[in-house]
Amino acid sequence: MSTQTLYRWGALVTMVTAFLLAAAAIAVIVVPDGGLASPVAPALYYVSLILIVPAYMTLYAAQSQAAGKLGLAGFVMAVIGSIMYSGPAFILMAGTSGVATWHDVWGFAMGNILPVGASLFLIGSTLFGAASMRAKVYPPYAGLLLAIGSFLWLIVFYIPVPFLLSLANLLDAVALAWIGLSLLTHERISAVQAQQTA
Numbered sequence: 029m030s031t032q033t034l035y036r037w038g039a040l041v042t043m044v045t046a047f048l049l050a051a052a053a054i055a056v057i058v059v060p061d062g063g064l065a066s067p068v069a070p071a072l073y074y075v076s077l078i079l080i081v082p083a084y085m086t087l088y089a090a091q092s093q094a095a096g097k098l099g100l101a102g103f104v105m106a107v108i109g110s111i112m113y114s115g116p117a118f119i120l121m122a123g124t125s126g127v128a129t130w131h132d133v134w135g136f137a138m139g140n141i142l143p144v145g146a147s148l149f150l151i152g153s154t155l156f157g158a159a160s161m162r163a164k165v166y167p168p169y170a171g172l173l174l175a176i177g178s179f180l181w182l183i184v185f186y187i188p189v190p191f192l193l194s195l196a197n198l199l200d201a202v203a204l205a206w207i208g209l210s211l212l213t214h215e216r217i218s219a220v221q222a223q224q225t226a
Contacts, residue, residue: 038086048076070121153178174203
């Protein structure tokens with residue numbers, strides 16, 4: 029995928045995020061009690077807080093050189109804040125859906141969000157590992173470990189076996205550390221960039 033295609037997808041996610049934020053703002057005005065009489069506004073805010081992460085990633089990537097240290101600091105803070113803010117937004121969404129106690133919030137999360145979120149995360153990590161192995165920008169075996177660990181974790185998520193969960197987590201940890209070290213040293217990336225320009 030070219031950088032331009034990636035930017036186009038990122039722009040689309042950014043515009044969807046903007047639409048969701050606008051819809052949430054309108055829902056707050058239209059729905060009684062500042063939008064808290066129904067789960068509509070909290071749900072719109074919750075989804076927008078999730079989508080704003082890839083949106084900001086695209087926006088930052090497109091201006092990273094020009095934005096400098098201030099842009100990097102703002103990007104990192106905004107992404108971390110959005111992730112942290114999505115938790116309370118989810119609880120607010122659960123509360124406006126009729127959930128009354130902490131135990132009910134836990135049940136709401138376990139039944140509605142956890143299976144979807146975990147599956148997306150683990151399938152995405154498996155695909156990312158496979159793509160990294162194929163791209164050879166990072167050490168290919170690190171990508172393979174990430175793919176295997178994430179796929180194993182996905183299976184164990186639905187068929188719990190504590191030993192296999194630990195194995196899956198360790199495989200992913202080793203893979204990510206290896207990829208991070210490779211990225212830090214730039215050796216693999218420099219070699220691939222040199223091949224692409226030759």
